[in-house]
Amino acid sequence: xxxxxxxxxxxxxxxxxxxxxxxxxxxxxxxxxxxxxxxxxxxxxxxxxxxxxxxxxxxxxxxxxxxxxxxxxxxxxxxxxxxxxxxxxxxxxxxxxxxxxxxxxxxxxxxxxxxxxxxxxxxxxxxxxxxxxxxxxxxxxxxxxxxxxxxxxxxxxxxxxxxxxxxxxxxxxxxxxxxxxxxxxxxxxxxxxxxxxxxxxxxxxxxxxxxxxxxxxxxxxxxxxxxxxxxxxxxxxxxxxxxxxxxxxxxxxxxxxxxxxxxxxxxxxxxxxxxxxxxxxxxxxxxxxxxxxxxxxxxxxxxxxxxxxxxxxxxxxxxxxxxxxxxxxxxxxxxxxxxxxxxxxxxxxxxxxxxxxxxxxxxxxxxxxxxxxxxxxxxxxxxxxxxxxxxxxxxxxxxxxxxxxxxxxxxxxxxxxxxxxxxxxxxxxxxxxxxxxxxxxxxxxxxxxxxxxxxxxxxxxxxxxxxxxxxxxxxxxxxxxxxxxxxxxxxxxxxxxxxxxxxxxxxxxxxxxxxxxxxxxxxxxxxxxxxxxxxxxxxxxxxxxxxxxxxxxxxxxxxxxxxxxxxxxxxxxxxxxxxxxxxxxxxxxxxxxxxxxxxxxxxxxxxxxxxxxxxxxxxxxxxxxxxxxxxxxxxxxxxxxxxxxxxxxxxxxxxxxxxxxxxxxxxxxxxxxxxxxxxxxxxxxxxxxxxxxxxxxxxxxxxxxxxxxxxxxxxxxxxxxxxxxxxxxxxxxxxxxxxxxxxxxxxxxxxxxxxxxxxxxxxxxxxxxxxxxxxxxxxxxxxx
RNA sequence: GCCGCGGUGGCGGAAUUGGUAGACGCGCAGGACUCAAAAUCCUGUAUGGGCAACCAUGUGAGGGUUCGAUUCCCUCCCGCGGCACCA
Numbered sequence: 001x002x003x004x005x006x007x008x009x010x011x012x013x014x015x016x017x018x019x020x021x022x023x024x025x026x027x028x029x030x031x032x033x034x035x036x037x038x039x040x041x042x043x044x045x046x047x048x049x050x051x052x053x054x055x056x057x058x059x060x061x062x063x064x065x066x067x068x069x070x071x072x073x074x075x076x077x078x079x080x081x082x083x084x085x086x087x088x089x090x091x092x093x094x095x096x097x098x099x100x101x102x103x104x105x106x107x108x109x110x111x112x113x114x115x116x117x118x119x120x121x122x123x124x125x126x127x128x129x130x131x132x133x134x135x136x137x138x139x140x141x142x143x144x145x146x147x148x149x150x151x152x153x154x155x156x157x158x159x160x161x162x163x164x165x166x167x168x169x170x171x172x173x174x175x176x177x178x179x180x181x182x183x184x185x186x187x188x189x190x191x192x193x194x195x196x197x198x199x200x201x202x203x204x205x206x207x208x209x210x211x212x213x214x215x216x217x218x219x220x221x222x223x224x225x226x227x228x229x230x231x232x233x234x235x236x237x238x239x240x241x242x243x244x245x246x247x248x249x250x251x252x253x254x255x256x257x258x259x260x261x262x263x264x265x266x267x268x269x270x271x272x273x274x275x276x277x278x279x280x281x282x283x284x285x286x287x288x289x290x291x292x293x294x295x296x297x298x299x300x301x302x303x304x305x306x307x308x309x310x311x312x313x314x315x316x317x318x319x320x321x322x323x324x325x326x327x328x329x330x331x332x333x334x335x336x337x338x339x340x341x342x343x344x345x346x347x348x349x350x351x352x353x354x355x356x357x358x359x360x361x362x363x364x365x366x367x368x369x370x371x372x373x374x375x376x377x378x379x380x381x382x383x384x385x386x387x388x389x390x391x392x393x394x395x396x397x398x399x400x401x402x403x404x405x406x407x408x409x410x411x412x413x414x415x416x417x418x419x420x421x422x423x424x425x426x427x428x429x430x431x432x433x434x435x436x437x438x439x440x441x442x443x444x445x446x447x448x449x450x451x452x453x454x455x456x457x458x459x460x461x462x463x464x465x466x467x468x469x470x471x472x473x474x475x476x477x478x479x480x481x482x483x484x485x486x487x488x489x490x491x492x493x494x495x496x497x498x499x500x501x502x503x504x505x506x507x508x509x510x511x512x513x514x515x516x517x518x519x520x521x522x523x524x525x526x527x528x529x530x531x532x533x534x535x536x537x538x539x540x541x542x543x544x545x546x547x548x549x550x551x552x553x554x555x556x557x558x559x560x561x562x563x564x565x566x567x568x569x570x571x572x573x574x575x576x577x578x579x580x581x582x583x584x585x586x587x588x589x590x591x592x593x594x595x596x597x598x599x600x601x602x603x604x605x606x607x608x609x610x611x612x613x614x615x616x617x618x619x620x621x622x623x624x625x626x627x628x629x630x631x632x633x634x635x636x637x638x639x640x641x642x643x644x645x646x647x648x649x650x651x652x653x654x655x656x657x658x659x660x661x662x663x664x665x666x667x668x669x670x671x672x673x674x675x676x677x678x679x680x681x682x683x684x685x686x687x688x689x690x691x692x693x694x695x696x697x698x699x700x701x702x703x704x705x706x707x708x709x710x711x712x713x714x715x716x717x718x719x720x721x722x723x724x725x726x727x728x729x730x731x732x733x734x735x736x737x738x739x740x741x742x743x744x745x746x747x748x749x750x751x752x753x754x755x756x757x758x759x760x761x762x763x764x765x766x767x768x769x770x771x772x773x774x775x776x777x778x779x780x781x782x783x784x
Numbered sequence: 785g786c787c788g789c790g791g792u793g794g795c796g797g798a799a800u801u802g803g804u805a806g807a808c809g810c811g812c813a814g815g816a817c818u819c820a821a822a823a824u825c826c827u828g829u830a831u832g833g834g835c836a837a838c839c840a841u842g843u844g845a846g847g848g849u850u851c852g853a854u855u856c857c858c859u860c861c862c863g864c865g866g867c868a869c870c871a
Contacts, residue, residue, distance in 0.1 A: 002824095172868090212788085213789075213865085216866085217787095217865095217866060217867085220787075220866075221866095221867085223867090223870065225870070227871080250871080251871070253870095307869080330869095332869045332871095333870095334869075334870065334871090337871080342871045343871085344871085349871065351869050351871075352871080355869095385870075386870090512865075512866085516866090583809095586796090589797080592790090592864095593864085593865095594796070595796075597809095597810070599795095599810050600810055603808095603809050603810055604809080606809095607808095607809085609824095655797075655798085655808090656797095656807090656808080658808080659797090659798075659807070659808035659809070660807095660808080661808095662808050662809070663807070663808060666808085725804085726803095726804080727803075728804080729803085729804075729852070732850090732851060732852040733852090734804040735804090736804090737804065770851060771851090772852075774803060776803095777802095777803045778803040778804075778852080779803095780852060781851090782851050782852090
């Protein structure tokens with residue numbers, strides 16, 4: 001390899017560090033640019049080769065913006081609470097705090113070795129009490145606003161993590177984190193009322209620039225549907241044995257089809273409630289309910305379209321036409337959505353039809369009535385439902401932020417005895433424990449530390465108990481971007497002045513897997529803070545992009561068990577950070593998953609060596625007279641290439657930006673460019689291969705850092721090509737090329753084309769019936 | 785099942801959004817340099833035919849629109865991602 005990457009990378013990294021050139025400036029007059037990557041979870045495995053994909057891409061954008069004169073904030077930190085560390089602590093008997101410190105040290109070293117232009121002076125860590133003080137403070141804001149509430153309700157319980165999960169964390173009935181089975185359990189949980197924000201989370205998607213697929217996923221997840229709730233009365237005669245059950249309310253998005261409703265279906269959950277209020281159901285009905293309820297969510301969907309159900313014997317009256325219709329129980333109706341009961345219209349709904357056919361229920365074809373008219377006629381009311389559920393916010397685990405509440409048996413009955421820890425007592429510091437094991441009773445290990453749990457009531461001073469649940473790791477990551485803005489402020493989470501200057505985030509990149517978790521939670525969190533007057537913008541992220549996975553060489557996911565993990569340390573050591581940076585951008589379209597290829601990386605390294613050789617051999621005195629003033633063909637090539645690279649950065653086409661660099665050097669390798677041209681090239685190369693660009697900059701005798709130079713302004717005259725090679729077609733088939741000005745007229749083009757032997761050959765003996773000429777693009781001669 | 789994205793050489797992928805398909809890189813083959821190797825450089829590399837110039841075919845399959853289609857429309861096949869009995 002031609003240049004010593006280890007030497008020069010160390011050299012320039014040290015220069016960047018001592019110069020503080022990547023520090024964002026507070027109180028600057030300049031226009032700001034806030035560029036954000038999802039801060040990593042510092043796992044024991046170290047940096048994954050996929051991390052640099054996102055980080056390098058945004059590093060390129062950040063660096064370009066600095067060249068363009070922006071005051072750039074490109075920060076970094078650690079999302080360090082979470083289960084893997086806790087589980088590792090249990091396994092090894094070590095403290096999660098110590099493990100985390102080691103892991104963050106590793107990550108920090110690895111990230112620095114890549115030459116990323118992070119502002120390290122603003123590093124944050126969610127496990128730092130100075131940080132989670134504000135996470136707790138924000139939780140109390142939710143609590144004070146009535147949006148955090150404790151309730152006993154069925155939640156998703158992961159059997160192996162022994163932890164309650166939010167809906168978003170359960171994938172096909174499996175735990176999102178460990179892949180283990182989940183079941184429904186009734187537990188007291190802190191909830192945050194994200195559903196109150198469902199409409200705004202949905203509507204405000206219109207105001208932000210996210211990739212369309214991200215918006216679509218969020219819309220689906222929120223799952224708004226507009227319909228009506230309609231009561232189906234139960235005739236007096238039929239009421240016997242029903243206890244307190246009065247009528248059946250259903251939710252439907254199609255009240256216009258109500259004349260076709262030939263039966264009702266209630267969910268097992270609703271049926272169970274009927275029994276609780278005195279319904280004297282038959283043995284077989286009771287059994288069906290019991291079996292359905294026991295089945296986990298997963299089974300209920302796993303059986304697909306095979307529908308089960310049981311007739312209740314109860315009848316209801318269709319309020320539209322007064323007809324008596326039977327009421328069934330079936331588990332294809334979900335207890336947790338709408339009213340837990342539906343009107344079945346087999347004529348218009350596939351599922352209802354399937355059910356009707358299985359159980360021989362009537363299917364009738366009745367005319368539709370206008371939506372509003374139908375609702376009014378049957379005394380229903382319009383209702384909007386969402387699939388989005390409130391956010392399960394407590395975890396019965398150690399390694400998270402303590403929920404800063406105490407319970408007093410005497411005070412504050414309106415909140416169930418729960419009282420905020422006063423601001424001056426924040427943070428509630430996570431106490432050290434001996435055992436991190438979760439308990440099967442579902443209590444956090446914190447519950448065992450009696451001298452921590454037992455405290456005094458902030459109101460009456462009497463005995464009180466601390467909440468022992470901790471927060472999910474989505475808490476700290478819901479607002480970290482705000483803390484970067486004022487990372488060392490010990491009076492506020494960030495000052496209003498700085499927030500006003502820096503927010504919103506101009507560009508945020510992360511994984512698609514966070515679209516319905518982190519991205520939705522943090523939008524909600526920010527909106528809430530906005531409503532409380534704590535942040536200046538309703539939406540935190542003006543633009544959101546996402547990157548594809550870096551796969552193993554064979555196209556599968558990298559995994560330790562398969563032994564196909566690429567270690568970034570080895571790549572940086574053997575081929576250099578610049579090679580890794582440029583290769584990872586070059587390997588494929590940014591949003592697509594791409595397999596890793598060591599040979600591909602080596603190819604990029606060859607290119608960098610070529611650049612280094614070119615610059616080393618560059619000698620101004622050898623510039624041919626003609627191009628001394630920076631004119632001529634080479635000048636155009638340089639100008640157009642750099643312009644294209646500059647544009648590609650804006651549209652996230654980093655792969656073609658890199659290939660344009662390669663083409664550019666292929667073209668100039670036998671020419672000597674002028675000093676001004678070479679300087680431009682090095683400035684544009686800087687964001688991609690910053691170490692080498694600086695080394696070359698120094699080599700040609702320029703002062704200062706590449707990072708201090710302004711982005712080139714492209715000369716419009718050089719961007720237009722005087723003459724291009726244009727294709728000539730005969731009957732739509734390419735037959736020849738001509739050298740022609742892109743603005744030449746048709747007569748000229750035709751003359752040039754007809755002078756071509758190859759064209760003549762295909763015209764021979766034929767009659768020209770048409771000529772299509774698109775200047776600068778194509779000339780097509782149509783013959784018969 | 786529904787929604788979204790995609791299918792291009794041996795491989796990763798380009799194609800100014802309707803205008804010479806295969807840029808750039810990898811791999812492979814041949815050559816130069818070398819005692820030799822590595823590195824580097826040069827040449828070639830979609831497929832079929834031909835020594836060659838060249839000819840024909842070609843962007844998952846089939847059809848259509850057009851002077852011209854990888855790009856637009858219709859039907860179908862396959863892959864990936866998301867949602868999944870949400871009434």
